[in-house]
Amino acid sequence: MVGQESGTTTARSIDATRDWLERNLHSTSIIETERFSFFYGKEQALRDVSLGIPLDGVTAIMGPSGCGKSTLLRAFNRMNELYPNTRAEGTIRFLGQDLLKADAVAVRRHIGMVFQRPNPFPKSIFDNVAYGPRVHGLRNRAQIAELVEESLRRAALWDEVKDHLKKSALSLSGGQQQRLCIARALAVRPTVLLMDEPCSALDPKATDRIETTTRELAQELTVVIVTHNLQQAGRISDHVAVLLADGVLAEFGSTKTVFANPSNDQVADYLCGRFG
Amino acid sequence: MIANVTTEGQRRRRIVQRIAFALLALSTAFGFLALGVILYSMIANGASALSWEFLTTFPRKMMTEGGIYPALVGSFYLTVGAVLLSLPLAVASAIWLSEYSRGGLWVRMIRVGVNSLAGVPSIVFGLLGLAFFVKVLGFGVSLLSGALTLALLILPILIRAGEEALQAVPMNFREGALALGATKWHAVRTVVLPSAIPGILTGVILGISRAIGETAPIMFTAAAFYMSRLPETLSDKVMALPYHIFVMATESPNYYKTRNLQFGAALVLLGMVLLMNLGAVTWRARVRRRKQW
Numbered sequence: 001m002v003g004q005e006s007g008t009t010t011a012r013s014i015d016a017t018r019d020w021l022e023r024n025l026h027s028t029s030i031i032e033t034e035r036f037s038f039f040y041g042k043e044q045a046l047r048d049v050s051l052g053i054p055l056d057g058v059t060a061i062m063g064p065s066g067c068g069k070s071t072l073l074r075a076f077n078r079m080n081e082l083y084p085n086t087r088a089e090g091t092i093r094f095l096g097q098d099l100l101k102a103d104a105v106a107v108r109r110h111i112g113m114v115f116q117r118p119n120p121f122p123k124s125i126f127d128n129v130a131y132g133p134r135v136h137g138l139r140n141r142a143q144i145a146e147l148v149e150e151s152l153r154r155a156a157l158w159d160e161v162k163d164h165l166k167k168s169a170l171s172l173s174g175g176q177q178q179r180l181c182i183a184r185a186l187a188v189r190p191t192v193l194l195m196d197e198p199c200s201a202l203d204p205k206a207t208d209r210i211e212t213t214t215r216e217l218a219q220e221l222t223v224v225i226v227t228h229n230l231q232q233a234g235r236i237s238d239h240v241a242v243l244l245a246d247g248v249l250a251e252f253g254s255t256k257t258v259f260a261n262p263s264n265d266q267v268a269d270y271l272c273g274r275f276g
Numbered sequence: 277m278i279a280n281v282t283t284e285g286q287r288r289r290r291i292v293q294r295i296a297f298a299l300l301a302l303s304t305a306f307g308f309l310a311l312g313v314i315l316y317s318m319i320a321n322g323a324s325a326l327s328w329e330f331l332t333t334f335p336r337k338m339m340t341e342g343g344i345y346p347a348l349v350g351s352f353y354l355t356v357g358a359v360l361l362s363l364p365l366a367v368a369s370a371i372w373l374s375e376y377s378r379g380g381l382w383v384r385m386i387r388v389g390v391n392s393l394a395g396v397p398s399i400v401f402g403l404l405g406l407a408f409f410v411k412v413l414g415f416g417v418s419l420l421s422g423a424l425t426l427a428l429l430i431l432p433i434l435i436r437a438g439e440e441a442l443q444a445v446p447m448n449f450r451e452g453a454l455a456l457g458a459t460k461w462h463a464v465r466t467v468v469l470p471s472a473i474p475g476i477l478t479g480v481i482l483g484i485s486r487a488i489g490e491t492a493p494i495m496f497t498a499a500a501f502y503m504s505r506l507p508e509t510l511s512d513k514v515m516a517l518p519y520h521i522f523v524m525a526t527e528s529p530n531y532y533k534t535r536n537l538q539f540g541a542a543l544v545l546l547g548m549v550l551l552m553n554l555g556a557v558t559w560r561a562r563v564r565r566r567k568q569w
Contacts, residue, residue: 077455084378109457119448121467131466132456181452188456 057238068247112190118177120169175206325540350514357423370438422498441475
């Protein structure tokens with residue numbers, strides 16, 4: 001993969017990636033899809049989606065239930081293929097390389113993911129965050145500990161858990177568990193962080209903390225978030241993609257423009273809450 | 277008029293319900309009663325035989341006196357051996373069936389095969405053990421042949437328990453691990469399998485209970501009528517509690533003299549099952565506390 005030099009402990013900075021993209025691809029998009037379609041068996045979930053996820057900022061993927069927004073997000077780290085009978089058409093490029101032909105395990109190391117429901121492993125808080133680095137072969141205890149602290153700080157959880165890192169991750173509250181999952185994803189130093197409705201199982205206060213954390217993280221890496229909460233998309237995203245029924249991309253642009261001035265009537269209806 | 281019809285109907289339904297409840301309670305009581313009768317007759321006839329000496333000495337005078345020590349030890353070896361041989365194979369099979377196989381006719385056939393294996397009469401396992409382990413592989417009538425035969429017998433139980441335990445691990449644990457760039461095998465080894473250990477231990481408990489009480493599979497493969505010493509190697513014959521009881525009850529010329537010894541041995545067998553299960557249950561409870569999700 002490109003960006004292979006961003007090993008477990010030395011991340012390529014977002015500035016370096018920006019330079020690299022401009023120099024080599026004359027582009028500002030870290031992920032680009034071209035006429036991407038996806039099928040579950042005979043059912044088509046996405047139709048000819050072409051878009052570029054900008055390197056900088058938070059990109060929100062929105063749309064009514066069943067429009068394929070999660071499928072699109074999960075295509076970026078090849079999670080869809082865990083289900084049997086799926087098929088993809090078209091291309092997705094990550095840093096210019098064909099993501100669909102790459103090794104899925106390598107892809108997931110560069111493109112991390114936070115799920116809809118917090119899914120910490122039944123292990124200690126420390127072991128949860130250390131899981132990724134250990135998977136990738138980091139054995140040095142001091143380095144692991146350092147990475148765990150750094151990741152927990154970036155996920156704004158360090159102060160709450162620093163005194164009981166050995167406690168089970170399952171003893172944490174839902175919001176804390178989700179921030180732990182963010183820390184766990186950050187510990188492999190991904191270039192892109194995918195978030196699949198990360199707040200849908202959380203209360204407003206916990207949601208607020210995740211949103212703040214997400215904004216901060218967007219300074220250091222690319223964030224793509226699926227949400228069907230219009231206010232949330234408005235609060236945290238810089239760019240927004242709106243998918244409509246049948247998996248068609250109806251609108252893609254800066255959040256301000258799309259919200260103020262949707263070019264498509266159906267999108268306008270959706271944004272006014274008339275359906276979805 | 278209408279009111280009358282309703283009450284009549286209600287009354288009838290109430291009676292039907294009472295009869296149904298009574299039948300259900302009676303069925304439960306029957307099962308409980310059977311257990312009670314068995315336990316009572318075992319204790320009434322066998323308790324007098326129980327003593328420290330009974331547990332720790334060899335049988336004497338054509339088994340009409342003395343203890344059951346070698347049979348006790350032999351049963352323990354056979355059961356532990358069977359579980360140790362069966363468990364790795366069963367866990368590996370369960371992992372393949374649950375995590376790697378992609379369904380289809382082939383896998384369905386394997387599942388049917390495993391399930392049918394669980395229904396095969398134990399004497400068939402005994403004959404298979406005799407033909408294959410004792411004769412073909414030349415292990416002779418030995419602890420090894422007996423443990424292998426019992427291992428085959430409990431294999432389907434362990435595979436099924438293992439597969440169910442793995443299936444019960446939430447899908448999002450697997451997704452979480454894979455999304456961090458773990459390979460499937462790494463995810464199974466570090467997240468899925470540890471979470472499934474309590475369920476696998478349930479299989480072990482069932483396997484122990486099954487293996488320890490079986491007579492037919494060891495009759496031709498491992499069991500000795502009488503041994504004057506404990507088994508020292510895997511190729512030694514062993515005495516075993518169920519077979520010892522069988523021998524005392526049917527083969528001994530003085531079977532009427534050993535009545536209380538037979539019941540005593542049966543009681544000890546029961547106690548041993550309870551004790552080994554208790555061990556596995558305690559272990560499972562400890563693992564569960566750590567792995568609860």
